[in-house]
Amino acid sequence: MTSDTIVGMARWQPDARGRLEAAALELFRERGFEQTTVTDIAARAGLDKRTFYRLFGDKREALFSGGKLLEEVVIKAVAETEATPFETVIAAFRRVADEIFAGRLDMVRVRQSVIEANPELQERELRKMGSLAAAVAAALRDKGVGETTATLATESGITVFRVAFARWVAAGNDASLTDLIIEVAAELRAVTSAPEPHSDLGQS
Amino acid sequence: MTSDTIVGMARWQPDARGRLEAAALELFRERGFEQTTVTDIAARAGLDKRTFYRLFGDKREALFSGGKLLEEVVIKAVAETEATPFETVIAAFRRVADEIFAGRLDMVRVRQSVIEANPELQERELRKMGSLAAAVAAALRDKGVGETTATLATESGITVFRVAFARWVAAGNDASLTDLIIEVAAELRAVTSAPEPHSDLGQS
DNA sequence: ACGGTGATGTCACAAGATGACATCGTCCTC
DNA sequence: GAGGACGATGTCATCTTGTGACATCACCGT
Incomplete structure (x- = not known):
């Protein structure tokens, strides 16, 4: 326990998962689901397309994490x-x-x-x-x-x-x-x- | 109504739709759904990939026409x-x-x-x-x-x-x-x- | 510092899906 | 029965989804 953060979770970007979910919801609302590309979502969250797919099975899954x-x-x-x-x-x-x-x-x-x-x-x-x-x-x-x-x-x-x-x-x-x-x-x-x-x- | 066939249906290949459905069911059974490519289905039916997509919305739809x-x-x-x-x-x-x-x-x-x-x-x-x-x-x-x-x-x-x-x-x-x-x-x-x-x- | 670990980025690629355009039978008209 | 309209099909190009392989980089403990 050196001090601050709980290990095993976010490292570079805090809460990558949550940010991607938020970005997805925003974009889906703005342009619609089909018009939103996974790359778009990742970009808005400041991450890469590949990272999105590591956290979610597919594009839709970003909306169904709950x-x-x-x-x-x-x-x-x-x-x-x-x-x-x-x-x-x-x-x-x-x-x-x-x-x-x-x-x-x-x-x-x-x-x-x-x-x-x-x-x-x-x-x-x-x-x-x-x-x-x-x-x-x-x-x-x-x-x-x-x-x-x-x-x-x-x-x-x-x-x-x-x-x-x-x-x-x-x-x-x-x-x-x-x-x-x-x-x-x-x-x-x-x-x-x-x-x-x-x-x-x-x-x- | 010049004489024989009902116009507006199959032209080159008789019953393209039915043949594609049959081919799809066969292939899905043989190799599974994921392992079967739309091109495979079309090929087995003697048609082109593009024709498949003109008759069915997507790959799955070939199984749900009934x-x-x-x-x-x-x-x-x-x-x-x-x-x-x-x-x-x-x-x-x-x-x-x-x-x-x-x-x-x-x-x-x-x-x-x-x-x-x-x-x-x-x-x-x-x-x-x-x-x-x-x-x-x-x-x-x-x-x-x-x-x-x-x-x-x-x-x-x-x-x-x-x-x-x-x-x-x-x-x-x-x-x-x-x-x-x-x-x-x-x-x-x-x-x-x-x-x-x-x-x-x-x-x- | 140093290497290990795990999360992330980069690159490449197969398959799904779709638009644009060329073809080629079939039918209709003259 | 030749020629054109029409509709179904093939071809080509392109975008997107989703994934594997590999390089990186930050953070950790030592």
Whole structure:
């Protein structure tokens, strides 16, 4: 411990990773994803193209670094919660809402607008969701939940989260993400409940 | 209409598109997706790389051309079915099962094994599912179903289809896809039904 | 100082993807 | 049935993505 910095991290440029992420987000917003070259991103961050590829798998990945943390939080929450499989997943996502997204609406909106403008980025987002789903389902199985039930509870829970998230991000909304998740979960239960003759309970 | 052929299609080589798809599937199976170059595919089909790109958006797309037909069938089925939103979606996918997938288990298995071996292809599959979901939800809204309900019914329906499909493709299974969809739908209802006995709904 | 270590820069290159332009069958018209 | 329009295809050039190989350079402990 000679004195100052924690070894093993940034050396020349402080927080190369963070700078690249910031540069990427900026450029994607300014010119769009396709019009931004990896070399551009690296240049704005004062680094080389090659360094970018050492830190990120590909160009899109610069926007999806938070996914790892999110997955960790969800998995932990699933492991610690005692309830119905579906309820467990919902509870886990509520924890994510509180611990990760609370108070970051503005940042989330910017990110989301960039993603929505590019099919390639949407594709990557879907993939992240997919791997998240796999991880959650695995966590449920570790608790003794059956294969199919684990998958169905997970997918349903993610659907709820997705819809609640979209509603949260939408303009003119002051409800918290946590509360929205509860609301949407209730709606999902209504939608999938018993076949019903044909009463057509007018949704709108 | 001078006489024989339907104009506007293949000229030099008959059914260039189909030949490229076949060549792509073959090569992906033989050497894998990454190890196959677009030039290889075109060569095996007796065409040029540039022609491939005129017919398909990118390399992956050669495997996902059936998606369009599938979407059409689902949309039509949704429009023609009278039932609960969720039931409607389930019915629509059952029709897809009968009209498109019935009797093609072997082909589906080959395709699926190729996709499962490659993250990039999985990504594309997810995207196809996403656009399918959007189309189904839109079809539901056209029938007067509310925004949220439409989305939840659609996503739930797709989840059911996905699980049933996976079960169908899995080895050692002789049940029809249609029947599997019904089974899984029932399981989903069970999983998402009421919060259960000992009230632990205190999370807020 | 000195060498080791790890992060970064430089160079080279295969493959993906696309625009511009040349070709060449096929069909239409006279 | 010759000639031109048209559309599908081939050719060429170019940019970008992504990666391997190797040189550098700062920082570390000794």
